[in-house]
Amino acid sequence: MNILAVAGGTGLAGSAVVREALARGFSVRSLSRRLPQPSTALDGVDYAVADAATGEGLAAALDGAEILIDALEDRRLRAQKLFPEAGRRLLAAAHGSGVRRAVMLSIAQCDELDFGYYRSKVAKEKLYDAAPMPSAVVRAAQFHPLLAQIFAAGHPLRIVPSVRRARLAPIDVRDVARALLDAAVEEGDGHALRTVSGPETRPVRDFAEEWKDIVGSRARIVGLPAPGGVGRYLSQGRNLAPESAFGTITFAQWLKESKSASPDLP
Template structure:
């Protein structure tokens, strides 16, 4: 049995890592700044939950105690969390080293180092922290999640519009499939050579964004009109260049339509 510490164990991927690790018979510690209380949907029975903050280091020692590996699913989307995202990674790895943790695996985004968008640039900066850490580390770069597309469509649909980005294709992946890959890397036999390695994983299908919008409409019954819109700025350039796609690294996992069918009640 392996003791796994999941950083950000209450997020959409972190919860899946916790659930799958417990189902496989491993011991799991999960931490976040505000851990869920008993009865919360973010809590998975059998895991130990800790309050810890990588921006200050508070609580990390307790969360990492006895862990063999840490899986980092933390996000830093805005404000202090975004500004300190890479530094938080360094603080987590230093605490892991002090706790005797042998390996760390982080979740990232495909081609994040080729975008100037702040969120993506922060991911790339954190990848460099992992590369320099001296621990055995793996970066798992994944394509965008099914939930991102669904959220974009739902937000526009409130105004009777289902927006799609002109010239953009997507290769979305299920959070559960990303979690499976993270666990595979966390539990893989220790290799030789460079201590840091990067793996890329993409969803099972590459389609125009409009195709996914039509699938979403069919499941949700939305009456919004599909409208193609230009997307300026760094994100628009990233998408139009196809940097969100890794067709050579398709993963035979859950399709967008399959995820929609399973998630219909919560869309």
């Protein structure tokens, strides 16, 4: 039995990882605090309930697993503080269950910005670096839906918010899932760190224009300044990882697919 466990397997990235693992022939177990809705549950996946923040259910959810891919996320402030602790519990339970390789999904260039959310990622990465089994961290650039959410957020004001002097290299979660599975099946003892970005690095405004065309919005693009440290991080391009292009699915491709799946996108 070759079980691959996906922590957060019901989430955006996690469910892409589950699909990719199924396509590669793994028996897949997903763990999350809640079971998926029947309409979104994937055939052939063993969905387990566990809470990485408290440790409840983790041992049972990881029983027999050989590989762990950690795609956990909880953006609430309290959860961010617990994020590294949840990673520690998860790794300890994985070690106890005999997991032989653990891979964490993190954020591209998260160590370049002093910001609480990013600090929690860096703290958790350190745990994976020191994990008792071979491990890897895959840092991904922003996912396409995040960009689309930002553009759509201005809809009530009939504007499309953009960020001045910022470039992004957004990536599709299916490409992220490929990178995570590649890292999961790699041989080798120590710890590996890889950053993956999308196929295009462009000013945010270019993506905003593409978004307007594809969703058919007539709102005005407004370039907003990013404040303080975040502004400097973006304008200096420290959010971009050189030589990390990996994804093949562009923002426009993803958006056209999503638009045909839900034509009411603003």
